């Protein structure tokens with residue numbers, strides 16, 4: 167039975183109404199940093215959903231607010247200087263932004279887990295791997311020490327670390343970067359969360375290891391039915407692993423859709439730029455890679471123009487006067503560009 | 518770990534030997550002669566013959582190399598000889614004074630460490646709140662105030678307040694009583710200098726704890742610990758403090774060693790007959806044997822404190838332990 171029919175049936179059985187909530191719904195999220203240089207609009211009205219078990223990618227250049235979005239979901243924005251000033255985050259029916267600290271703590275690591283970019287510094291150097299895994303189990307599941315030990319070994323085995331018993335007694339500095347990232351994944355999976363947020367989980371690793379880690383994450387999330395938000399610079403990753411994609415620019419989502427839509431039929435000049443700046447499999451060999459010229463804008467000084475305009479090859483007058491809203495293009499695909507319907511022609515002209 | 522400790526202990530030997538050579542040579546380069554001082558002390562005039570006899574008695578005329586090896590040979594058997602000035606065995610002279618200095622240093626260290634860690638951590642967690650400002654004020658005042666000056670304030674305070682409350686001024690005892698003989702007499706003497714030196718000490722250590730804690734709290738692994746949903750007290754005590762303690766331990770060690778050998782002025786203020794006073798006396802008397810013994814003692818204390826600090830480091834930080 168396809169998932170669609172299943173949903174339809176559930177819908178009917180339960181007598182309609184909005185029962186099929188998404189696992190995570192982010193609605194108009196706004197997070198800012200109040201610094202001496204001004205207010206940084208790091209996340210400025212971001213909305214997206216994550217369904218149970220699906221993989222959603224968030225892509226965009228450095229500094230566009232990907233990590234801040236993720237940390238806002240976890241409510242781990244350092245305050246001061248940061249603060250989530252608006253929006254709503256619903257997770258498993260709960261409004262995360264209005265939860266008290268203790269309830270939020272119980273969700274972290276238990277229902278939403280996170281894998282960070284820097285495996286070399288994300289583990290505590292003075293605690294054993296075993297301790298760092300078992301303390302999560304102890305906090306959230308309250309199981310006995312023997313069970314913790316057994317579960318920890320099982321987790322290491324799951325993420326492909328052999329000889330778990332010995333590894334658990336070791337310290338992070340005994341492990342390579344790739345191994346540490348595996349440990350981070352084991353940590354994330356420890357309490358069987360509903361959602362894992364992976365913030366550039368492979369950026370710091372070398373290329374051969376990157377593929378292994380991504381495969382591992384894909385395999386495990388599929389097998390265990392865990393939803394995954396994967397943050398990345400790399401559109402190749404998106405095409406291969408994600409169901410849906412959100413393209414971010416200057417704190418906003420400028421394009422969203424299925425991986426297929428965004429990859430093969432981009433509507434926003436920024437997405438187009440991203441795609442032509444990385445090599446792709448479906449391209450003729452020898453085709454030139456074109457970097458996006460210019461710099462991302464200063465997030466403390468966003469005017470009333472499209473933030474991408476200064477770097478856009480297709481900009482028109484209107485772009486400097488009105489910020490384009492995120493609008494539907496086709497079934498599920500949305501883009502924030504005044505010229506999203508003309509993109510195909512524009513693309514041909516410039517080639 | 519065992520090999521690490523053995524290696525560190527073996528390194529102590531060349532350090533002490535170096536200190537021995539240095540003090541031996543430097544002392545003999547200082548102008549002045551203990552015999553001249555001794556003889557002149559009785560009348561301002563001395564005759565050459567008496568001087569020669571005195572120097573012969575003390576063995577000062579012999580070749581330096583002979584003197585040196587004789588001394589080192591004694592040191593290796595824990596025989597430091599007699600003081601050239603008082604003719605009493607050095608071990609005896611140092612004994613009680615060492616106890617006094619050690620007690621003050623331990624008392625100061627203990628209380629300073631307790632205060633520093635609790636205040637430093639609280640201040641870091643509550644950064645930029647009034648608690649933090651209060652703690653910072655406390656520690657800046659402590660660093661700015663020399664301990665002998667605080668000592669003078671304490672004595673004045675004691676005299677004035679006892680005068681006001683009991684009608685007659687009370688002063689701490691001058692004679693040192695070991696704690697197991699009479700704890701009350703002992704503490705009523707020792708607690709004041711410990712307070713005076715301990716304040717500065719805790720101020721330095723508080724600042725260190727605070728800044729180390731602030732730095733550690735920004736580390737990625739603390740964010741990971743938060744993302745795991747650990748309780749805040751576990752994050753502070755298990756994840757942050759253990760990392761932040763490393764630099765604090767160093768500061769505590771240095772300060773402790775300093776208290777053992779360098780409390781000259783504070784001892785003067787409290788009229789204490791401790792190691793510092795003995796040190797100054799023996800140097801100005803050109804009392805070679807006593808000064809040498811004291812320098813070796815202080816060097817040993819420094820080296821031993823360093824060793825303890827290093828072992829604590831290795832115990833706290835596996836990266837050191839396994840290298």
Ligand SMILES: Nc1ncnc2c1ncn2[C@@H]1O[C@H](COP(=O)(O)OP(=O)(O)OP(=O)(O)O)[C@@H](O)[C@H]1O
Nearest residue numbers: 199206208227228229230231232233234235247465
């Ligand atoms: N603690 C902070 N204080 C001030 N500004 C911050 C802070 N953290 C993030 N920002 C700002 O928020 C914006 C978004 O940062 P974010 O870390 O989300 O970028 P990113 O998309 O994750 O980039 P990268 O790919 O480099 O990780 C940046 O402009 C950054 O300067």
Ligand SMILES: [Mg+2]
Nearest residue numbers: 232233234365
């Ligand atoms: Mg980031």
